[in-house]
Every structure is written in C-alpha cells, then in structure tokens.
Amino acid sequence: MPTAEDIKQRIEAAIPGASAEVEDYTGGGDHFRATVTAQAFSGRSRIEQHRLIYEIFGAEIGGPIHALSLQTKID
C-alpha cells in the first residue's frame, strides 16, 4: 500500500520540476489528496494536467489507490 510520501516522490520523479504535497486524508492508505505545482502544466488543459498525474499510477488508481484527488497549479 503506498504512503503519501511514496505518491509525492513518484509524482516528483515523473514530472520534471514538479513539487507535490500529498496527504492521506482518511489515514487508511487509500484516499489521497495531492496538490501538484509544475511548469510542465503550462499550456495544457486541466484534463491534460490531471491525466499526466493519473498516468503515473495507471491501474493503481481505482485499485490500491481508491481515490487520488488532484489540484494542479502552474509554476
């Protein structure tokens, strides 16, 4: 089961220059909320920004990660 720290590191490793704040908001290890700030989001729609993050986790979303609530910001 991933921790908030794992998720933060994976996002930051996958998106160059991104900084992520991740919290496990139920404490159960499967509902996370992430705020991700990255220059890479520039020029992309919100849908595309969120897809960039969802793609990192693939089938884990909806599986071990029941929910990953996202907020994206452009650096």
Added chain:
Amino acid sequence: MSSSESNPIRDAIAEAIAEHKVILFMKGNPEAPACGFSARTVAALQSLDVPFASVDILPDPRIRQELSAISNWPTIPQLFVDGELVGGCDIVTEMYESGELAQTLGLSDEQQAPAESLAGAVQPSSGLTQIENRLA
C-alpha cells in the same frame, strides 16, 4: 485492439454521451449517490439548476471499464458536456467555484439564480436504459 468485434456496452456509452448535452457517469444516482465524489459533483450541477442525464456505473464493472477506455480517465464520476469530458469531481468543483462550470454549460449569471425544482432538473438517461437492457 479488436475494433471489429462488437462491443455493445462501449457503443451504448458512446451513444449516451453523444445524445445528451450534459451527462454524468456516477456511482449511484442523483437522488442517492453511492460515493462522496459523485455526491459533490451532483450537488454542483443541481445548484446550477441544469438538467442532466446520469448513468450509474455500479451495476456492471464493464461499464466503468469501457467508459474509462473511451474517455482515457480513470476515476468516477465523469461529466461530459457536448460530447466532451469536462472532468471528475475535482475539476467540476474547481470550475463550479470559479464560475467556469456555468460558462461551459452555457448558463448566464442571471439564469443560475432561482432553483425551482432540483428533482425536475434530473432527466432519466435513455443511455442508461439501453445499457441496462443489454445487460438483462
């Protein structure tokens, strides 16, 4: 992959998206959402008093699979307007708060004001019926 194979569930979903200006794929239904994220998305739409069709994805796991394959979006709910994915709960909530959701739905500020009957704003989706029929 095998596009020649018939895929009635995928076809029914694509048809439902094409036929309804505003359609929400959710867990449960607008009267009884089965997940907090779906509930929040329904609440945003209802507070704009906009009619929308809805499809409950829970009765068959294939509905969610096929929907996500069409939309390239992994989570539920999913809101479509004019055949385009607008987003899930996070994006819809953000857009609701900024006023963009009303714009996307083609509402002016004046039109948002009086919410007469929220129940009357919910249309049953013919797409849902078709999907259910095909599973029966």
